Amino acid sequence: MERTVDSFVACMDRTDQPSKSQVDFRTSRQGTICISSIEDVRPAAEALRDLARDLGNLRVAACANIASKMAMADADGNALASDVFGWPGSKDQWWKKPLLALSSPLTFACRYESEPFWVNADGIRTRAPNPLLDKIDLSHFHDEVNAASVIVIPVHLPFGQIGVVSFSPIDEGRSDLSREFDAYADVLEYQGRRFINGYSRVTSQRPWIPRNCRLSKREVECLRWAALGKTDVEIAMILNRSCATVRFHIHNAAIKLEAVNRSQTVFKATQLGYLGSVAVAAPGTHATA
Amino acid sequence: MERTVDSFVACMDRTDQPSKSQVDFRTSRQGTICISSIEDVRPAAEALRDLARDLGNLRVAACANIASKMAMADADGNALASDVFGWPGSKDQWWKKPLLALSSPLTFACRYESEPFWVNADGIRTRAPNPLLDKIDLSHFHDEVNAASVIVIPVHLPFGQIGVVSFSPIDEGRSDLSREFDAYADVLEYQGRRFINGYSRVTSQRPWIPRNCRLSKREVECLRWAALGKTDVEIAMILNRSCATVRFHIHNAAIKLEAVNRSQTVFKATQLGYLGSVAVAAPGTHATA
DNA sequence: AAAAAACCTAGCGCTAGTCACAGGTTTTGG
DNA sequence: CCAAAACCTGTGACTAGCGCTAGGTTTTTT
Numbered sequence A, B: 001m002e003r004t005v006d007s008f009v010a011c012m013d014r015t016d017q018p019s020k021s022q023v024d025f026r027t028s029r030q031g032t033i034c035i036s037s038i039e040d041v042r043p044a045a046e047a048l049r050d051l052a053r054d055l056g057n058l059r060v061a062a063c064a065n066i067a068s069k070m071a072m073a074d075a076d077g078n079a080l081a082s083d084v085f086g087w088p089g090s091k092d093q094w095w096k097k098p099l100l101a102l103s104s105p106l107t108f109a110c111r112y113e114s115e116p117f118w119v120n121a122d123g124i125r126t127r128a129p130n131p132l133l134d135k136i137d138l139s140h141f142h143d144e145v146n147a148a149s150v151i152v153i154p155v156h157l158p159f160g161q162i163g164v165v166s167f168s169p170i171d172e173g174r175s176d177l178s179r180e181f182d183a184y185a186d187v188l189e190y191q192g193r194r195f196i197n198g199y200s201r202v203t204s205q206r207p208w209i210p211r212n213c214r215l216s217k218r219e220v221e222c223l224r225w226a227a228l229g230k231t232d233v234e235i236a237m238i239l240n241r242s243c244a245t246v247r248f249h250i251h252n253a254a255i256k257l258e259a260v261n262r263s264q265t266v267f268k269a270t271q272l273g274y275l276g277s278v279a280v281a282a283p284g285t286h287a288t289a
Numbered sequence C: 001a002a003a004a005a006a007c008c009t010a011g012c013g014c015t016a017g018t019c020a021c022a023g024g025t026t027t028t029g030g
Numbered sequence D: 001c002c003a004a005a006a007c008c009t010g011t012g013a014c015t016a017g018c019g020c021t022a023g024g025t026t027t028t029t030t
Helices: A003-009 A018-030 A038-056 A096-101 A107-112 A141-143 A178-203 A217-228 A234-238 A243-256 A262-271 B002-011 B018-030 B036-055 B098-103 B105-112 B140-143 B178-203 B217-227 B232-239 B243-256 B262-270
Strands: A057-064 A118-119 A123-126 A148-155 A162-169 B056-062 B117-122 B123-126 B151-157 B162-167
Touching: A038 A057, A038 A162, A038 A178, A038 B123, A057 A178, A107 A162, A118 A141, A118 B123, A123 B140, A123 B151, A141 B018, A148 A178, A148 B056, A162 A178, A162 B232, A178 B098, A217 A234, A217 A243, A217 A262, A217 B262, A234 A243, A234 B105, A262 B098, A262 B217, A262 B262, B036 B056, B056 B178, B098 B162, B105 B117, B105 B140, B105 B162, B123 B151, B151 B178, B162 B178, B217 B232, B217 B262, B232 B243, B243 B262
Parallel strands: none
Antiparallel strands: A057 A162, A118 A123, A118 A148, A148 A162, B056 B162, B117 B123, B117 B151, B151 B162
């Protein structure tokens, strides 16, 4: 067990601030944000705002679904960005611009990263190296983010939904958040995640109720290749089966997932994690027969 | 601000055990699992095992990708389930059976839930109600899970990958984990998540490097409907555009995502969260012109 | 041993992918 | 302010690929 502990100590990057972070974590638990109905959204957002302000004079921005242009709102339909988090209403209300969600480097990075990170114009700082983030363009960082630096919490949810909570300094000068990130990333992640989780739960209607989606081995196998863009002729060659067989399996999968065509079948299977991160399954699959 | 605090207190479900959980969280931070290379997997797994044992005499089971039949292993290729977590090698090694991952109710539930929950033969207990989990069949619970009860931590990752860490009592009699869940769910979630995060980072090769995937508004709009199974004729009617225009947009999206056909385009767009949780976008979209 | 799944195959009609073309609208940048 | 560059809209036709039904074989479950 000693060996184990040692290796962890070597990994730790915050041992220099033990007492502070402990207190934060305690605070976080007592103020745990719990959203059980739409009425809880407002107080939960206010608590998140207060937490961010008290911890590091930070301002909150949140998006429950980066694929949606819908701004987050409370039970009365008031936008959280302006009414709670205190973003100036003048500056042409960035959170209403649908283009931003599609082009912001922050949104972009959230697609590829699962852990908290912080960003300024000089680069993206993750806990562990992520080469996928290296090629993100930060040249218009300040214009797109409305801050000189920001701590970002990506929140990956079921059904392929991605949310994000970000924290940027209220006084716009600060471009270094390394200290705040080291000290508060964990608590901000915890609270931000629960906030987005709860908000999604009470707002998004999930109309799709799959009856029996126990896909068989072959069905998933065929769907994997289909998701990679292979035609059924190609899949048939890969799996050493007939073309009709491949179609049959995919068709069966479509019935189980209540999908009407191949695209929707792939979509639903992806949402449910059946095809997750297919890095081209092991070679030699054509030797199964 | 008083109102805020009050509403949270009403939501809190663990105020009866304040001191205990605080200690746990402190412990968790000092023993933070950090996997920066494949060699760290083994000690990280051992630490997770020790944490589970010390907290509640629990045994760990983990899966980094419920879509893959690959068992988690350390740098030398040893299966973590048998070599570290201590699952008996005799009982025909459940973690090697690919069918289980497709049919286990635990795996199933992870597709629909983002927060920790615990299960026994009587039902699934989530923090907040989740109607999607109600219809899951638990009649063969003990056979499929190899335990009378279990705490489950779903881990939703980028690219549509879903992982899971579960904790079940070492002595197989216990079927009630409500106390352990209330006290340790947060720390188990934190540690389990970081473990799966780190493992995925050092093991899974992500060969796909999207060059320019700034999809335009129309492209995403068309892809949404395509993912819902609409044909391009239907999409054209919905958006009040010509059929060829719809094809044009989807084709452009395919080029940006480096996809070769519609299915792969939908797949990649889903992985990147462009279509996340499409609950049929707001009506009236045909009035944009 | 019976039953139920899962698996494999064939052929027909329809959809989607692609090409070449022409022009309007919004954003971006000098 | 103008120009360039994206982005958006539209036409028409051909071919490869997909959706679907029907029926037989193998494997798993009861």
